[in-house]
Amino acid sequence: MKQLSKLLTNKILILGLVIVAELLVMLYFINELLTYNFVYSFMMVLSLLLVVWVVNKDDNPTYTSAWAVIILIFPPMGAVIYLLFGGRKVPKELREKITETYDGFDLPQDFDIADDLEKFDAQVHKQAKYIYNTSHYPIFNTRRTEYLKSGEIKFEVMLEEIRKAEKFVFLEYFIVKEGVMWQTLLDVLTQKVKEGIDVRFIYDDWGTSGFDDLKQQCEAAGIKVVVFNPIRARLAITMNNRSHRKACIVDGRVGIVGGMNIADEYINAIDRFGHWKDTAILFEGEVVHSLTLMFLQFYRYYTNTNEDPEQFRYNFNGSEKDDGFIQVFTDAPTDKDDVGLDSHLNIINNAKDYIYIQTPYLIIGYEMTKALGLAAKSGVDVRIVVPGIPDKVIVNQVTKANYGTLIRSGVKIYEYTPGFVHSKTIVSDDKIAMVGTTNMDFRSYYLHYETTVLVANNHTVMDCLQDNLETFEKSRLITLEMVESVPYIVKLFRGVARLFSGLM
Incomplete structure (x- = not known):
């Protein structure tokens, strides 16, 4: 009974039903309009023109062919559905607002490092150069890196680094679920807040939809929380644009990125689909500031705070450098590059x-x-x-x-x-x-x-x-x-x- 009650009050289910209802009402009125011959003829012509336009778009052919099939199989309703949901581009207003938050966040490339990378391997240098030219995050020399080959290892390492925090802890995750992993993390974060550490948490609204009081738990612990792209009961393609990022940043000194979310299956505390295999990477050095900027861009976008990013940069003077090169970058649906x-x-x-x-x-x-x-x-x-x-x-x-x-x-x-x-x-x-x-x-x-x-x-x-x-x-x-x-x-x-x- 408890599980049924939780299902019936699930935010995704409720909003999904509301959106379906909105869609059905809209389609009903459109269907009524189609009883007029001139409207029906117009929509049929529009469907054919849409197919021609979709197929010739500068877009992924897998995506365009799927929509072409829908439009052709269900004319003229297929055209209506495409016009509602077929656009992948983030709306202009959102793109512009996100772009505004990027002002002053660009990092320059140290060309001595880039030249050293080219001497190591020209093809790897081309890869790093492409990433810098499109995402604007440069490549650095490494100081310390650690490959984390399981969720259990990653979680223990993350907790250890958070306990060392002296200034701030920034977390960004897609999925958060109640359980051992979350409670353990929350206890550690709560302690750091009591020590005067600035703890911030960005999480995606879709990925945490089953955790009703997550925000309340965070705020009660003194954690500054931001909900990414809150789910709304509306027919909007932006609801598809989720933050799938998973990152932990401590003092601008250490960053951790990988596939893990915050839920018990990721550390094999429960068995959902057999053994859960995940990986992550820990890195220390100037490159961490790239990850810090990614976090601050979202944080500024949702809170309208205008902080100097330099106050979150760690001073590595005198630290010994490790072997090799490292580059952290982000991909976003708000730009033209995949x-x-x-x-x-x-x-x-x-x-x-x-x-x-x-x-x-x-x-x-x-x-x-x-x-x-x-x-x-x-x-x-x-x-x-x-x-x-x-x-x-x-x-x-x-x-x-x-x-x-x-x-x-x-x-x-x-x-x-x-x-x-x-x-x-x-x-x-x-x-x-x-x-x-x-x-x-x-x-x-x-x-x-x-x-x-x-x-x-x-x-x-x-x-x-x-x-x-x-x-x-x-x-x-x-x-x-x-x-x-x-x-x-x-x-x-x-x-x-x-x-x-x-x-x-």
């Missing part, structure tokens, strides 16, 4: 010996499929680890729908036998690795705000490689025979689901 997707494509296209990937979802378009296949056909060892036990059934069927094409091209697909892989890592050629929040799916590439850490010529690259090798040992290799033995009805379902994968 930095997450492009950085993935760059690293795949430049791979010479191997490219190993861990991702919970493999919902990819034509360009990514071709890039992976071309790399494999060129002799690159391409391996991808996906979950053995999925968290979303339909999404996992779309992932499986991509197996055949990739395997025929020479890509090796592994399913993580113990459970669910939530890691978002890429490592290549013993030179470069990326760890972050970006999934290989449409939502991460085009709709969400994401954060990624690039490391090069650093011991963390080899740690990431070792983690992948150990994960392969625990996973099963999918063969073409296994793919082709799937019942025809399942293949048909996967094909239909894949057709609309751009909308997932």
Whole structure:
């Protein structure tokens, strides 16, 4: 009864029902208008023109083809639905306001560091240069980095660093759920607030929708809280733009980024989908200020505070530098560049010996499929680890729908036998690795705000490689025979689901 009551009062469910009701009322009145011949004829012509326009848009073909099918199958209502939900671009007002918060936040590139990176590897330098030119976050020398190969390790390290805080703790997460992990973290944060530490927390409203009194708990503890993109009962495409970022910043000295949210399954305190495999990276040095600025941009946007970012910069004078290079960057739907997707494509296209990937979802378009296949056909060892036990059934069927094409091209697909892989890592050629929040799916590439850490010529690259090798040992290799033995009805379902994968 308690669970039923919680379900019926769930914010997502209630708002979803309100939006559906709004949509049905709107469609009803439109349907009434369509009884007039001239309106119906106009809408049919509009549907045909929309299909031509959508197909010729400078956009992802997986996305445009899905909408073209909807418009053609359900004329003229398909056109109405597209006009309501088909736009991916964030509204102009929101883009402009976000852009205003970026003023004065740009970081200059130390060209001596960039030159050193180019001497190490020209292709890695091109990757870092592209990221700087599009996201405006430079590459730095590393001071300390640590690859965190599990959620349990990451959580313990994060708590340890928070306990050391002397000035501030900034947290940003997509999902927060009640449980052991949250209560443990809350106790530590509460203690730091009592010590006079400035503790701030940004969380996404969609990802925390099941945690009704999260804001009240934070405010009671003295934590300054910001709710990202509050859910509203309205027909607005902006409700799709979520902050999928996960970050912890302590004193501007240490940053932690990775796939983990704040819920018990991430530290395997509960069993939801078998063993939960996740990763993160800890880094210390001047690069942490990039992550601090990302946090402050959102914080200023929602609170209208105008703080000098320099007061949150840590002074590393005299600190010993580590080996290699590091770059932290963000991808946002408010700009014209798909930095997450492009950085993935760059690293795949430049791979010479191997490219190993861990991702919970493999919902990819034509360009990514071709890039992976071309790399494999060129002799690159391409391996991808996906979950053995999925968290979303339909999404996992779309992932499986991509197996055949990739395997025929020479890509090796592994399913993580113990459970669910939530890691978002890429490592290549013993030179470069990326760890972050970006999934290989449409939502991460085009709709969400994401954060990624690039490391090069650093011991963390080899740690990431070792983690992948150990994960392969625990996973099963999918063969073409296994793919082709799937019942025809399942293949048909996967094909239909894949057709609309751009909308997932």
